[in-house]
Amino acid sequence: MKKLICVLISALLVFSFSKAVCAAEESADKPENISASAYVLYCPQNGRVILSKNENERKKPASTTKLMTSLITLEYASRGNENVTFTEEMAAEGSSMYLEYGDTVKLSDLAAGMMMCSGNDAANAAAIAISGSKEKFSELMNSRARQIGMKNTHFVTPSGLDDDNHYSTAYDLALLMAEALKSSELAELISQKSATVNFIKPDNKHITYSNHNRLLSLCADCIGGKTGYTTAAGRCLVSAARKDNLTLICVTLDDKNDWNDHISLYNRGFSSYGCYKSADSGFVSKVPVAGGESDYVQVRGEKDCELVLPKNELDNIERRIILDSFLFAPVKQGEKVGEIEYTKNGKTLCRVNLTVQDGSEYKKADKGLFEFIKEIFADG
Numbered sequence: 001m002k003k004l005i006c007v008l009i010s011a012l013l014v015f016s017f018s019k020a021v022c023a024a025e026e027s028a029d030k031p032e033n034i035s036a037s038a039y040v041l042y043c044p045q046n047g048r049v050i051l052s053k054n055e056n057e058r059k060k061p062a063s064t065t066k067l068m069t070s071l072i073t074l075e076y077a078s079r080g081n082e083n084v085t086f087t088e089e090m091a092a093e094g095s096s097m098y099l100e101y102g103d104t105v106k107l108s109d110l111a112a113g114m115m116m117c118s119g120n121d122a123a124n125a126a127a128i129a130i131s132g133s134k135e136k137f138s139e140l141m142n143s144r145a146r147q148i149g150m151k152n153t154h155f156v157t158p159s160g161l162d163d164d165n166h167y168s169t170a171y172d173l174a175l176l177m178a179e180a181l182k183s184s185e186l187a188e189l190i191s192q193k194s195a196t197v198n199f200i201k202p203d204n205k206h207i208t209y210s211n212h213n214r215l216l217s218l219c220a221d222c223i224g225g226k227t228g229y230t231t232a233a234g235r236c237l238v239s240a241a242r243k244d245n246l247t248l249i250c251v252t253l254d255d256k257n258d259w260n261d262h263i264s265l266y267n268r269g270f271s272s273y274g275c276y277k278s279a280d281s282g283f284v285s286k287v288p289v290a291g292g293e294s295d296y297v298q299v300r301g302e303k304d305c306e307l308v309l310p311k312n313e314l315d316n317i318e319r320r321i322i323l324d325s326f327l328f329a330p331v332k333q334g335e336k337v338g339e340i341e342y343t344k345n346g347k348t349l350c351r352v353n354l355t356v357q358d359g360s361e362y363k364k365a366d367k368g369l370f371e372f373i374k375e376i377f378a379d380g
Contacts, residue, residue, distance in 0.1 A: 034265065036255035037234075040170040041265045043248055043273070044178035046308045050248070050269050055171040058152050059253045062228030062236045063095070063118045064173055065160030067180050068141050070111040073126040074185045077108040083200055084110060084129040092120035092159055097197070097209060099125065104201035111186070112195040116209035118227065120159040127158035134158055145172070148179050162232045170251040177238050177249045181224075190224030193217070215239050219263050221270070223247075241266045246275035246308060274314050278305040280340050280352040285323065287337070292329030292360035299323065302353040305342055309349075318343045323354055333359040 038054035049055065076082070084107055086099040097113030099105070099121045105113075107129060113122030127137035134157065141155040150172035156163040168176075180186045189195065193216050199205035215222045215237070225239030234254035239262055241248050248269045250262045280301035287299050307317065323338030331337070338354035 034252070034255075034261045035257045036170075036252035036261055038170045038253040039255070039261065039265070040174050040251050041248060041269050042171070042174035042178070042251070043246070043269075043308050044174075044181065045247055045275065045306045048308070049171070050273065051265060052170070055174075056152055056169050058167040058169055060162055060166065060230065060233035060236075061160055061168040061173060061253070062162075062230045062233040063120075063160040064226050064228040064236050064238045064251075065155060065157065065166070065168075066114040066118060066123055066228075067173075067176050067186075067226050067238060068144065068155065069123050069126060069137075069158045070114045070189070071176075071180055071183060071186055072137075072140055072144060073111045073114075073130065074108060074183060074189075076130050077106065077111070078185070082107045082129065084125050085201070086121070086125055087128075090121060090125040090128055092124045092161070094120045094159070094161065096120060097122045098207070102201065103199055103205070105197060105199055108185070109197045111189060112197055113209065115186075115189050115226065116192075116195050116211050118212055120161065123157075123159035145176075148175050150175055160228055160230075162230050170253055173238050173251045173253075174249045177225075177240055177251070181240060181247070187224060190226065191216070213237075213239070214259060215262055218259055219266060221266060237262060241270075243270050244275065245277040245306065246270065246273060272310060273308055274311045276305075276307040276309065276314050276317060278319070278340075278342070278352070280304050283321075283340065283352075283354070285354075287323065288326040289331055289360045290326055290328050291363055292327075292331065293363045294358070294360040297327065297331050297360050298357040299337060299354050300357050301340060302355055305340070305350040305352050307342060307349050313344065316344060317349065321354075329360050329362050331356050331360045333357065335359070 038057050038059055040055040041051040042049055083104050085104045095118040097117050097119030110122040110126040113119035127134045131137035137158055138155050145153045153168040153172045156166040194208055194210045196208040212227045213225045215225055221241040221243045223240050223242050228236035235258050236253050237258040238251050250265050252258045252261050255261055281304045283301035285299045286296045289297055320341045333356055335356045336353045340352040342350040
């Protein structure tokens with residue numbers, strides 16, 4: 001009897017706790033409570049918008065622009081350690097990493113100045129060092145924007161200072177953040193709460209810059225982002241967060257309550273969605289080869305599969321390996337010979353290619369006596 005009473009009490013406690021959590025989600029995380037004039041909560045793993053408002057409305061992006069400037073800067077820096085000497089034409093108004101005329105730093109350190117303290121001087125210096133002028137650099141920015149799929153974006157300034165023809169959207173900036181996360185250098189940089197720049201000239205100058213992105217401290221799941229502000233643009237914030245293999249990107253534009261709004265949107269996204277991640281890149285199988293120089297070839301999964309679904313749909317996902325019991329030679333290295341398929345309720349969710357790691361050519365048959373004699377007379 002006592003055992004039964006304990007079970008009933010436990011069940012009631014679980015039910016009460018569940019109600020409290022759901023009530024908190026319903027009251028605190030409703031999209032209508034978000035104060036941004038435009039926002040988007042985006043999942044880069046499946047390319048879907050989870051929540052949004054005016055996500056395709058063109059607006060001033062302010063210093064969130066520097067995500068693009070830094071992305072290009074780090075890509076150019078990776079080709080060689082180009083040093084940049086700060087000149088008068090690189091000077092800029094507004095936020096700064098406090099470069100002085102004659103200072104020399106690595107090109108990559110200018111990205112640190114942009115991402116930490118939103119240095120407009122760093123953005124101008126990188127643009128001019130790479131392209132010769134800010135105008136030429138903006139062509140690079142717009143070209144890259146088109147490649148990423150940013151259809152409602154046009155860049156004019158590398159820093160994000162206001163210009164009537166300088167605009168973007170919440171959705172486009174989410175695509176830009178997704179691209180930034182693919183860059184290991186930029187992803188690492190924006191995740192740091194501070195960064196130290198060791199100047200080349202003067203060689204005794206060392207400055208540690210603090211990251212303006214307070215979300216790194218306010219939100220345990222935040223993995224990076226970029227702030228922005230001008231009087232015309234208002235407060236802008238692009239950020240990313242990761243929890244239990246699920247990555248989300250949040251963008252708010254013209255938002256007086258951006259820190260809290262990002263946290264609210266992340267709470268809503270992570271409470272509603274989950275990520276099923278397979279380990280298919282570790283799948284290995286030896287498959288027999290008929291008529292091949294090798295008796296077997298090794299087959300491996302091409303990648304891991306990431307399925308982002310509502311949490312109540314993560315169960316009962318079916319996994320099926322489609323691979324013949326043997327292969328006919330020749331089998332080429334890199335050739336697709338099968339796949340791993342994930343389905344739910346008969347609907348295909350994801351496919352992972354199974355490819356050959358080591359090929360096998362035809363096995364050359366031993367020559368018979370008549371073939372040997374024929375070759376001798378043919379040579380004569």
